[in-house]
Amino acid sequence: MAPNHFSNFVGTYKNLRPPAAIIAGCSVLGALVLSIFLIMQHLQSYNNPAEQKWIVAVISMVPIYATESIISLWNPRLSLACDILRNCYEAFALYSFGRYLIACLGGEGKVVELLEDEYAEHLRKSLSDGLNENYDMDDRSFCNFFWHPGKLGKDLLTIEKFGLVQYMILKTVCALLAFILELFGVYGDGEFKWYYGYPYIAVVMNFSQMWALYCLVQFYNVTHERLQPIQPLAKFISFKAIVFATWWQGVGIAVLCAFGVLPNEGKFQTGLQDFLICIEMGVAAVAHVFVFSAKPYNFLPSAAYGKVRKETKEGALEIDDENRQKAALLKETSSRVESPRTSVTESVQDIVVEGGQRVVKDVVLAINQAIGPVEKGVTRIQQTFQHRAVVSSDDEEKESDIQVERDVIILA
Structure with a gap:
């Protein structure tokens, strides 16, 4: 009965696929129109490049997701390639949102001052409570990142940046690895079997994504009062909902297929995921029009011109x-x-050039931060071996000297 049931279900899915693709196409069309219109508004009122370059990157998540999902829905053979590109841009969008929050706070210099002031306030309260003199060293410990992130001072910014960049790097590496495994037929998209690469990559990406989001949440918890002018909660929820809806939705569908709740045959799994993303991107595009509106950038803070x-x-x-x-x-x-209208070409050039340079700098910094502890560990191991080698050679010299003295005594 079960095989007949699943075959009937798959047959029903094939019959529903054309109308589902039409519905998804209409949702994607609406998402593209709204997103492109909003992006053009920002490019034509590009008066705050520090913030708007990252806003455009976040908004672009909707049309990119929608386009890749509808292509994958219409042509299932391209589903893996579309999924890889979608996942890579998701990591970049998460990084862009973090950079946007930093820009809204006035840049990294202002953020460092803000976090150090927050740390100084915690220190004053602790000293007034009569804590010991070693409070400074204890308060900068990494454990406070989980319970009292405001006590870390400027180190919180370093952790937040590293958390976002590591996800962007790992997401790209895992996407390329998934493509290579698929060429050899051992990726097994959605298959939770030990001889496939999908479950291992899924575990790594789940941990990496959760850590990146947690770093972003902790940074937001410390700075949300200073971010009130931009209504950060609405922006944070709208962006976080897209990330969670796409990744965890795909994992949930894969788990349901693995346990037999949904049919694990053909392209049903990827088709359902693509259809849901197409619908969700239509809703996200409407939310972005209000949440990431370009109206605040239509006016200048000073009467220089306009x-x-x-x-x-x-x-x-x-x-x-x-x-x-x-x-x-x-x-x-x-x-x-x-403000006067700005050149779309110049705006795009600033986004690509300046934004690209910022990404490269943060990636290099994150790699150096990751390599630094490894180099220190290797150096310590080498020093330990050298010390042991020196000690053993000294012991051998002492033993040889003692033996010579014994020989001299015997001859005497």
């Missing part, structure tokens, strides 16, 4: 004056400098 716009807000209220209601009218007039 068109001055005055806005008057009026509000009516009633005032109690000796048990009599009196109507009052409040007016608030504000002046803002409307």
